[in-house]
Amino acid sequence: MARTAELRARNVAFWDQAAPGWIRHAERQDELGRPLGAAAMAALRAAPGERVLDVGCGCGGTTAEIAAAVGPAGAAVGVDVSEAMVAAARHRFPAPGGTAPVFLAGDIETMGEVPGAPFDAAHSRMTLMLLADPVAGLTTIARSLRPGGRLAATTFRDAAAVPWLMAVVLGAAPHLGDLPPLPLGDEPGPFSFGEPARIERLLTAAGFGAVAVEPRDVALVAPDDPDLLTAWLIEVGPAGAAYRRAEPPARAAARSGAARLLASLRTPGAGYRLPTGIWLITATTG
Template sequence: MANETQKTYWNQVGGPKWVSLGGAMEARLAPVSAAVIAAAALRPGENVLDIGCGAGLTSLEAAQAVGPAGRVIGIDISAPMIETARGHARARHIENVSFRLGDAQTEHFAPAPEVLLSRFGVMFFDDPVAAFANLRAGAAPGARLACAAWAPLARNEHWRRPLELVEALLGPGAPRQPHASGPLAFDDADYVTAILTQAGWQAPRVEAMEIALHGVSLEEEAAIACFMGPSGALLDEKQASPAQRETIRAAIRAALPAYTSPAANGGVRVPAVIHMITARAA
């Protein structure tokens, strides 16, 4: 079965972690959702597919952009995330959106989407060429693709520095296979362009984009770094004790002021770099 490792992770580990943060990750990544929506250039009445929709923020923003005559389907392999997304839609009374538990690498969609978008959802395919070929085959003629993925670790201090602190205490993790499915799978622009070309997409483009994540506080940023991302994954891999986790959290909290700044509307501003990936179907 496709993506079995990621299905297990996002149903048993990643999804429950994300949901337990109570909306912190959605708020943190809201600027990325806005960038994806802008890159997709959504128009009223369009049918949209949100790939790896997670807790649904990008899907809900897209539903508002296409208006009541449009339709958005969000798909994700994580049951906890899909249930959370449905709850968000009910709470906001947004009716032109639906959420499906499933795998975009193999499923088909009706009506054929005119726009396919994703905020950090496409990096988890175990066979990205097959996945993007399946998505292209099911898309409407001329459909537009707009996806956000993480740029290299070296350009994302908010991930790199916490990971270094964990490695200093617990040692490095197991060697990572190049382009292995996961948050950094699409950190090489040439690799992504080649995938899309092989999958039959036209005019693929990968643009590095600087963006500011929204952090509520330095304390919450430190907690997220111990829970999610490369540093959180390494803490899990090393089976860090509560005392080790607290040591790391304090170290990350102390390091944060070096690469964050106060946000104009409160909280903290966390600089990041993403890859904005665009293409179109024939």
């Protein structure tokens, strides 16, 4: 219990330090980050009139997309633990397509049931692996769905399937100050959902059935602008706060350090293609 509380506090602190980077690069995240969630968005099949929950909605891009799909007769509710990102989401998406998404600040692990429940479906892009107590968070999601409600989510697979992520941290870190602790083993972090059997166990323990975990290989495609790409990827990751605190020469060195380690993923004149192994996770409530 004390360990869970410590991991939860670490998660909140992580997203506090990363939030300014996510807010600054929100448009880029929506555009270049789309392949990270396209499979879940397709599997979700949000239909007009449905009520849909978006867990870990960040700056709101996916919630707005869902709001447009469900239309004025439906509802799209985004939840995120970062109050700053929720404020940014509200500012960015007052009423896309005539249907206003609702954004709520809160920790999905401790909400009990998400206001607006019951939902027909839940969506989550790149968040479930970050939960300090995944069964607690998934239980909130399951409890907030109607019987027969659907979950469609994506997470990263393992570090080897996402080579650019650690390359950015390793390239930037020597030029910046202290970084947050790196997660070990099953601790919450980008790769804690590496093992599909564990994902199935966690979802089943939370009350989901018909669990399916399928690999998808996608790529982040970015313009040939090393400075822009590395600023984005550094700022949304564990080095984000240290990068913002650093002096301009150290920031430039951090971007160059990251760009050097990403060189094999660049075709000069054409751009970057960052291979990314994800899981598409689908399940239903009983």
